[in-house]
Amino acid sequence: MSDTETLGVVGGGQLGRMLAEAAAPLGVEVVVLDPTPECPASPVARDQIVGEFDDEEGVRELASRADYLTYEIELADPDLLEAVGWEFDVPVHPDPETLRTIQDKLVQKEALREAGIPVPDFRQVDDREDLEAALDEFGYPVMLKAREGGYDGRGNVPIEDEADVGAALAEIEETTDGEGANAMVEEFVDFEREVSVIGAKGAGETATFPLGENVHREEILRETVVPARTDEAVAERAREVAEDVLDLLSGRGVYGIEMFKAPDGEISVNEIAPRPHNSGHYTIEGALTSQFEQHVRGVTGRPLGATDLRSPIAMANILGDIEERQPADLSGDEEILSHPDASYHWYGKHEVYPLRKMGHLTVIGEAESDTEELLRDARDLRDEVTFE
Ligand code: ADP
Numbered sequence: 001m002s003d004t005e006t007l008g009v010v011g012g013g014q015l016g017r018m019l020a021e022a023a024a025p026l027g028v029e030v031v032v033l034d035p036t037p038e039c040p041a042s043p044v045a046r047d048q049i050v051g052e053f054d055d056e057e058g059v060r061e062l063a064s065r066a067d068y069l070t071y072e073i074e075l076a077d078p079d080l081l082e083a084v085g086w087e088f089d090v091p092v093h094p095d096p097e098t099l100r101t102i103q104d105k106l107v108q109k110e111a112l113r114e115a116g117i118p119v120p121d122f123r124q125v126d127d128r129e130d131l132e133a134a135l136d137e138f139g140y141p142v143m144l145k146a147r148e149g150g151y152d153g154r155g156n157v158p159i160e161d162e163a164d165v166g167a168a169l170a171e172i173e174e175t176t177d178g179e180g181a182n183a184m185v186e187e188f189v190d191f192e193r194e195v196s197v198i199g200a201k202g203a204g205e206t207a208t209f210p211l212g213e214n215v216h217r218e219e220i221l222r223e224t225v226v227p228a229r230t231d232e233a234v235a236e237r238a239r240e241v242a243e244d245v246l247d248l249l250s251g252r253g254v255y256g257i258e259m260f261k262a263p264d265g266e267i268s269v270n271e272i273a274p275r276p277h278n279s280g281h282y283t284i285e286g287a288l289t290s291q292f293e294q295h296v297r298g299v300t301g302r303p304l305g306a307t308d309l310r311s312p313i314a315m316a317n318i319l320g321d322i323e324e325r326q327p328a329d330l331s332g333d334e335e336i337l338s339h340p341d342a343s344y345h346w347y348g349k350h351e352v353y354p355l356r357k358m359g360h361l362t363v364i365g366e367a368e369s370d371t372e373e374l375l376r377d378a379r380d381l382r383d384e385v386t387f388e
Contacts, residue, residue, distance in 0.1 A: 004029055005300060006046070008066030008090070010053050010081070011073035014347040014357065015276050015292075016041035018284070019072060022292035028300060033062045040347045054080060063088040070094075070253060070299045072275050074103055075149075093299040094201075094251030094274040101249075102274050106147045106184040115248045117241060118268040120260070125183040128169060134185045135165070141188040144168045146175040148182070156219055158188070189268065191260035195228050197242035198280035200254045200294045202304040206246045207294070209287055209307045211235040214258070214279050220355055223378060224279045224315040225371045226286055230261060237267050245272060254295040256280055278317065278357070285343045285362050286313035312365045314374035316382040320356040328352040332385040336361050342381055352387045 005028050009016050012034030020030035020041050029046040032039065033053065042048040047065075051058025054077035063069060063084040069092045071081070078096035085092040102108050112119045123134040125144065135142060140162075146155035155175050157168040169181060176182045194216060198209040213228035214221055228235065242257045249255065249272070256277020258270040280291035289297075289305025297304055318330075328349055336344045346359040363378045365371075 005067040006031055006065055007296060007299065008062040008069045009033070009041070009045075010059065010062065010069070010071035010076040012036075012039035012041035012045065012048055013072060014040050014345075014349075014359075015072035017044055017347060018281075018290075018292045018345070019276065019295060020044040020046075022290055023296045026293065026296055026300075026302065028296055031062060031065055033058045038350065040349055043348060053077065056080060059084050060087070063090050066090055068093065068299050070275075070295070071099070074099065074273070074275075078103070091299075092251075093253045094249065094255070098249045098251050098274050102272055104147050105145055105150070105271065108272065109184065109186075111248065112245070112269055112272075115244065117244050117248070118266070120186045120189050120268055120270075122184050122186040125181050125185050127181055128165070131165065131169065131181070131183075131185055135159075138185070138187045143186045143188055144172055145184050145186065146172050146182065147184055149175055159185075189260045189262070189270075192263045193228065193230065193261045194258065194270070195230070195234075195238055195261050195267075196224075196256060196258045196277065196279040197238055198254060198256055198277060198283065198291045198294075199242045199246045200291075200298050200304055200307075201246055201249070201252045202298045203252065203301045205304055206243065207304045207307050208239050208242050208246075209280065209283055209291065210309045211238050212279050212282065218355070220317075220319065221278050222317055222319075223375060224282050225375050226282050226309060226313050227371070229371060231265075234261060234265050234267070237265070241267050241269060245269065249274070252298040252301065254280070254291050254298060278360075281345070281360050282313045282315040282362055283307075284345070285364050286310055310364070311367060312369045312371050312374060313362055314371065314378040315360055315362045316378040317357055318359040318361065318382060318385055320352040320354050320358060320387060322352060322387045323354060325351060325353040326387070328358060328387065330358070330385055330387055335384045336381045339363070339377075339381060341365065341377075358387075 012032030017040040078099040082096040256273035
């Protein structure tokens with residue numbers, strides 16, 4: 001066994017926290033760069049550098065202390081990561097080029113389509129004329145998306161009919177600081193379910209976790225159940241699509257691949273995250289290797305771990321259920337702690353605001369457990385906790 005290695009992570013949110021927790025048993029220490037003092041990762045990481053994700057001094061300091069660099073947030077700066085990677089001779093994974101492709105939803109979708117990976121039909125939208133031309137083709141409804149900077153539903157606006165067009169464009173233009181639309185429009189997918197595959201690339205190998213099924217409300221992930229409630233053929237098709245996505249992208253590490261399943265069983269890719277993903281949190285208790293350990297293994301060039309499901313499992317996010325930003329004072333978590341099959345992950349955020357991701361819980365079953373029941377239990381436990 002070699003000496004302890006250091007993984008430098010741009011971002012120290014909950015993903016950075018769970019990465020640091022998973023890295024320690026492998027003999028890997030984590031240093032994070034995050035602008036918020038006492039960020040979620042800081043109590044479990046070796047150290048935190050306080051600085052913006054794209055702060056040159058901060059990223060250079062991170063590189064100078066790291067054997068490998070990665071990022072847990074798409075706001076990382078690919079040009080800067082590439083430059084410091086060269087300067088300090090530190091490998092950066094996933095490849096900054098992959099981050100560049102993924103950061104721009106239009107470029108991402110174009111790359112997927114070009115590779116023959118199924119995606120909803122889409123058009124570039126720079127102004128109202130582009131949008132109206134696309135509406136002539138697609139009809140209503142459609143989904144208008146900011147190309148960059150959106151997350152957890154921000155930067156996505158559904159357009160139901162003609163009356164919505166002006167307001168939707170104005171909302172997207174707000175996210176681009178008045179620099180025109182810089183958007184894309186997609187046909188509205190009448191999906192039956194949303195599903196996702198967590199995939200990983202190692203040194204010359206790939207691995208995929210079992211298909212998860214995701215429930216979103218207000219475009220924010222609420223729950224994941226695994227295995228997804230679909231037949232084997234759909235799960236296999238989703239795995240094939242995920243493998244194609246992994247082939248297309250360069251750089252080691254974990255990728256979250258979100259997909260739609262149409263009523264006829266067709267799979268299309270919604271979007272890709274070049275990092276561990278909320279829909280893969282279930283792997284901590286539910287799979288032989290967690291997505292966080294898998295990311296550390298992949299980025300550092302260690303062999304990938306086994307991805308088999310231990311048992312059916314359900315995950316529920318704990319979100320800010322209040323109207324105003326306030327100190328994070330949670331009550332009701334005793335129920336989670338006293339449930340024999342539940343696990344609790346608190347992210348250590350000091351402030352809560354509406355719909356902020358504050359923690360999650362899982363409920364694990366046995367080989368033949370009914371996922372509906374697990375989902376119900378996870379929701380019940382989640383509904384007991386409140387910040388009010
Ligand atoms: P974000 O980057 O904010 O996660 P996504 O593009 O993944 O945004 O969209 C968030 C959610 O919005 C999806 O999980 C899905 O529920 C819905 N959505 C996105 N694109 C479409 C689409 N083309 N048709 C129908 N629903 C969509």
